[in-house]
Amino acid sequence: MQDALDSVRQFHARMDAPISLSPTLLACDRNAAAVLAELVSTLATGAMAAASKDDVLLRRTSMALEELAEWLAAHAQGDFVAAADAWADRAYVLFGDAVAAGLSATGLFDEVHRSNMTKESDLLRIGKAIKGSTTSRLISDKPSRLILRNLRHNRPDQQKVSMKILVI
Structure with a gap:
């Protein structure tokens, strides 16, 4: 995973995108992040409600949206620990998508x-x-x-x- 992070860091440097040398919350408008967290959470709930038992795509989409909502909410609340947890959960769900789809x-x-x-x-x-x-x-x-x-x-x-x- 470190190789992937180094690659993204290389891309960020090339694009002059943010690179933090120490763990931090991303700069944001906390009120806007809170509103967006609610909207994304509503989408997650809707995706899960629409998913049948066998609908792997909608169930996985719901999980990804829920973790994104938690990432946004953590930033809105200024909670670094919750943001770090939400980031790791998002990564885990993304890797799970690759496993579920048989992707390399x-x-x-x-x-x-x-x-x-x-x-x-x-x-x-x-x-x-x-x-x-x-x-x-x-x-x-x-x-x-x-x-x-x-x-x-x-x-x-x-x-x-x-x-x-x-x-x-």
């Missing part, structure tokens, strides 16, 4: 990092990195690990659109 977390992360490192910084305008003229497509040099394929998908309006999906 390391291979996918490495590929996304490689692609992200070709992006350009636009943090002042939209708050995130953007694809620039030199952005690399998400495709592996090792086809046995990650393959990008074009598929046809029928939409409800019967239009055919090309979709790219990752096949592991």
Whole structure:
């Protein structure tokens, strides 16, 4: 996991995004964080209520939303310990998604990092990195690990659109 954190730290440095040298809460408007925590918690409850017993996606989405709500609430309350716990819970749920879906977390992360490192910084305008003229497509040099394929998908309006999906 340290390698992944180091990779993200490298990306943050490249994009001039925040990097803290010691544990801290993220800067935020606590009132806005509290309101958003409530909204996200409501979404989590709705997702769980809508999920059937066999609906793994909605159940996992509900868990992810609930942990996000706890992250937001901890920041709204200025509670570092609760924020750290919520962060770890969010990470655990994300890793659980990879396990449930049979995904290669390391291979996918490495590929996304490689692609992200070709992006350009636009943090002042939209708050995130953007694809620039030199952005690399998400495709592996090792086809046995990650393959990008074009598929046809029928939409409800019967239009055919090309979709790219990752096949592991």
